[in-house]
């Protein structure tokens with residue numbers, strides 16, 4: 494049986510007779526996995542035998558300090574055709590395009606503070622890859638000290654069979670918005686469609702191909718400790734994001750001797766090196782540091798079944814904690830399909846100002862607080878302590894509508910929320926898609942104050 498796909502790729506699943514083009518996954522969040530694309534490629538009972546089967550090299554990839562506590566200790570062992578040092582020779586500086594990193598981009602945008610919203614960035618006419626299509630919108634914190642994040646939009650129209658990338662500055666959380674994306678990684682293949690996300694950790698080598706036409710995604714780059722599942726507290730052991738719905742790819746490798754280029758995002762810069770073979774040559778691996786995907790539609794929302802509107806933290810899919818308990822470096826929060834049943838309640842978000850700053854995007858559908866102007870593929874920024882809330886239309890509707898049970902259907906919005914202020918890039922500040930009239934959405938909010946008015950109990 495010839496197990497080679499058009500890109501010469503072999504997967505553990507292909508070995509079991511299924512198509513190598515259909516990615517195979519293992520279920521669970523943060524598990525210690527093991528997977529091999531050739532039988533017996535993984536050493537048994539040890540990590541580093543004198544010689545590894547098939548003449549493979551053993552290599553450890555550490556995502557945390559060696560001595561991190563058990564719950565946050567992350568590393569994997571990769572058994573590969575060549576060690577990583579043979580995938581990297583002398584580096585040259587490359588054009589970083591529209592990619593920015595904190596704190597370097599801190600003062601780039603010459604624009605006063607304010608609530609901001611953008612229409613979708615259109616798909617470009619020219620071919621763009623994950624790297625050339627990555628556009629940074631905001632940066633926060635400091636990547637060198639491993640705090641903060643960046644919010645990007647990526648537009649991918651073109652595959653990169655022989656161009657690979659890894660990010661030393663943080664992990665990428667990719668939120669597919671339009672079109673499907675295939676991630677060929679050292680650990681195997683991940684495919685996502687709108688409604689799904691994937692996480693590619695710091696240091697993991699990958700290439701991204703659009704599957705069936707141009708693709709748009711939002712990307713959160715986490716400079717800090719890894720995303721994990723939030724504690725559920727009194728909610729208990731179930732609901733929200735369930736661990737079994739996270740999927741990690743089975744091992745897959747490319748044995749290709751062709752001129753390739755490896756890009757590395759490091760310290761906010763981009764570097765490139767030429768290598769004579771594909772770096773995706775991991776035949777088997779084991780460990781708990783590996784990319785994964787998750788379908789946001791499997792999130793089980795828990796909310797107000799009596800009255801009032803809980804804080805949006807109730808919809809946290811994953812959190813990247815900071816050193817201060819409960820004060821996240823990043824919370825990744827969604828607003829999925831759900832029933833609204835709260836009685837005598839203003840059901841959309843309340844008007845508010847936060848310590849946390851909010852980058853929001855809309856994957857599909859309508860967001861209840863912003864029925865107009867916040868469109869799929871668009872995004873908004875409500876920065877630290879800047880007031881925001883429902884637009885006039887949403888306020889009027891929610892204040893006067895009949896409070897029968899209502900289902901919000903066909904909708905999926907999300908928020909990258911960080912404890913740090915988000916600094917706008919020059920690119921984002923100058924985008925023609927920036928809605929100069931966004932503030933007008935609150936214009937019609939009238940003064941209703943009347944000292945003699947009382948609402949019925």
Ligand SMILES: O=C(O)Cc1cc(O)ccc1O
Pocket residue numbers: 803804805841842843845851862875881882908
């Ligand atoms: O601002 C927003 O639209 C996001 C949001 C939603 C919500 O239900 C409560 C608070 C909040 O910031």
Ligand SMILES: [Fe+2]
Pocket residue numbers: 842845851875881
């Ligand atoms: Fe908000």
